[in-house]
Amino acid sequence: xxxxxxxxxWLCRDFRVADNTALxxxxxxxxxxxxxxxxxxxxxxxxxxxxxxxxxLAAFDADLRRRCGHGVLILRGEAEDELPKLARRISxxxxxxxxxPCPQMRRVQDQARxxxxxxxxxxxxxxxxxxxxxxxxxxxxxxxxxTPFARAVREAGPDxxxxxxxxxxxxxxxxxxxxxxxxNLAPDMRSGAAVLERHALDPGEAAAxxxxxxxxxxxxxxxxxxxxxxxxxxxxxSEALAVGEISPxxxxxISMRRIQAGDTAADDARKFLSxxxxxxxxxHLLIEFPQMDHRPWREEWSRFPWKSxxxxxxxxxxxxxxxxxxxxxxxxxRVTGRMHNRVRMITASYLTKHLMIDWKQGLRHFQxxxxxxxxxxxxxxxQWVAGSGPDASPFFRIFNPVTQAQKFxxxxxxxxxxxxxxxxxxxxxxxxxxxxxxxxxxxPSAYAAGDDAQELADRRQAALEAxxxxxx
DNA sequence: TCCCGGTTATT
DNA sequence: ATAACCGGG
Numbered sequence: 001x002x003x004x005x006x007x008x009x010w011l012c013r014d015f016r017v018a019d020n021t022a023l024x025x026x027x028x029x030x031x032x033x034x035x036x037x038x039x040x041x042x043x044x045x046x047x048x049x050x051x052x053x054x055x056x057l058a059a060f061d062a063d064l065r066r067r068c069g070h071g072v073l074i075l076r077g078e079a080e081d082e083l084p085k086l087a088r089r090i091s092x093x094x095x096x097x098x099x100x101p102c103p104q105m106r107r108v109q110d111q112a113r114x115x116x117x118x119x120x121x122x123x124x125x126x127x128x129x130x131x132x133x134x135x136x137x138x139x140x141x142x143x144x145x146x147t148p149f150a151r152a153v154r155e156a157g158p159d160x161x162x163x164x165x166x167x168x169x170x171x172x173x174x175x176x177x178x179x180x181x182x183x184n185l186a187p188d189m190r191s192g193a194a195v196l197e198r199h200a201l202d203p204g205e206a207a208a209x210x211x212x213x214x215x216x217x218x219x220x221x222x223x224x225x226x227x228x229x230x231x232x233x234x235x236x237x238s239e240a241l242a243v244g245e246i247s248p249x250x251x252x253x254i255s256m257r258r259i260q261a262g263d264t265a266a267d268d269a270r271k272f273l274s275x276x277x278x279x280x281x282x283x284h285l286l287i288e289f290p291q292m293d294h295r296p297w298r299e300e301w302s303r304f305p306w307k308s309x310x311x312x313x314x315x316x317x318x319x320x321x322x323x324x325x326x327x328x329x330x331x332x333x334r335v336t337g338r339m340h341n342r343v344r345m346i347t348a349s350y351l352t353k354h355l356m357i358d359w360k361q362g363l364r365h366f367q368x369x370x371x372x373x374x375x376x377x378x379x380x381x382x383q384w385v386a387g388s389g390p391d392a393s394p395f396f397r398i399f400n401p402v403t404q405a406q407k408f409x410x411x412x413x414x415x416x417x418x419x420x421x422x423x424x425x426x427x428x429x430x431x432x433x434x435x436x437x438x439x440x441x442x443x444p445s446a447y448a449a450g451d452d453a454q455e456l457a458d459r460r461q462a463a464l465e466a467x468x469x470x471x472x
Numbered sequence: 473t474c475c476c477g478g479t480t481a482t483t
Numbered sequence: 484a485t486a487a488c489c490g491g492g
Contacts, residue, residue, distance in 0.1 A: 397475075
């Protein structure tokens, strides 16, 4: 041993230098080969989130070049092939990976580990606030309810984030990889990248930190305003968290510091942290129950008579249900890649309860359309809305999409923003939507207030009856 | 992180 | 007349 051992730093998520335990561990013994893989798993994830991930990769690559003059080695291929090949070529002693603890990634890691043989694959958990094995009930099981889970995490106290490495040394003689500027990881994106681009938030680690700082400086009112469709009260950090441009530990530490210093609205900042804990809860559930994205968490829900396809689903995905809040939300998502959180609940409730269509169909549509797609949050929240998840709302909690809009968007600002022509709206965002439309899509010609009340009531009644029957 | 229809309290 | 509250689903 000469004291300088080359290791592979396999970048999967967590595109950042701060609080990156995999990066620090890889650098400990010598130079690194920072590698990102364009593999089957990546190309099978949703188009919008893949588009967003490419931006995260580009930002990280630029940051790395600034710091050490060398970017990320981008290889096309499967981990089980590419990692052993690279390890042999540069005589790497180990592979350190930024873990992404979802079932798809676990399969990729297992195959890579086998193929790597004597070269160990070392997982570093930077995607979560706290390791799942550190949080369990008194009887040793996983938490199944949010509130005690959140209390347990708060009491355990998340670890402090670790500093960015001072110096990043890159291994010599790396092979030639893909050229970042030539990559188009999301050629299949339905709305087209040009529209999304116009509405995109800045990618990258520095932008995420700046957004957190700015949010905490204006957090007052977040607790109530976060539900308002017409007020920009949220942190806007969901994309950055999904790709790991900022770590939940960093969010936790900075928020707590500012709460203690009296430098932010404490109750609102704490409410924000409780939302970060919902994300955490979703990941712990997915790790405990890997079938979370395709099997009902409560077994009895496999008996529910979901419809799995049909005209209702097309109307829902194509923003032509005729229900203003539902269509507006779908248009917002199509144009920006994001959807207001409450509108996610409203549209999801309408799909599962009024249309009685299987939540897995909605999960798939969101997975393909959201730039902040997160496998754990998406699965948990769909099951929550459908009624089959832990902490689930009982099925009879059916959102009324009309009264929800009246309550959380009293002046119809949000609806006018996304529905061209709605109450005379001429919003540019609403017009952007038409740029994304395939020729064969129809657009509702008008939204008449009140016409849908009876139909909503009838559909609600039908869903309640199906629920009662399921429970017999 | 609900809806709805009811009752009671407040103007 | 309407807001605020309540209980059952």
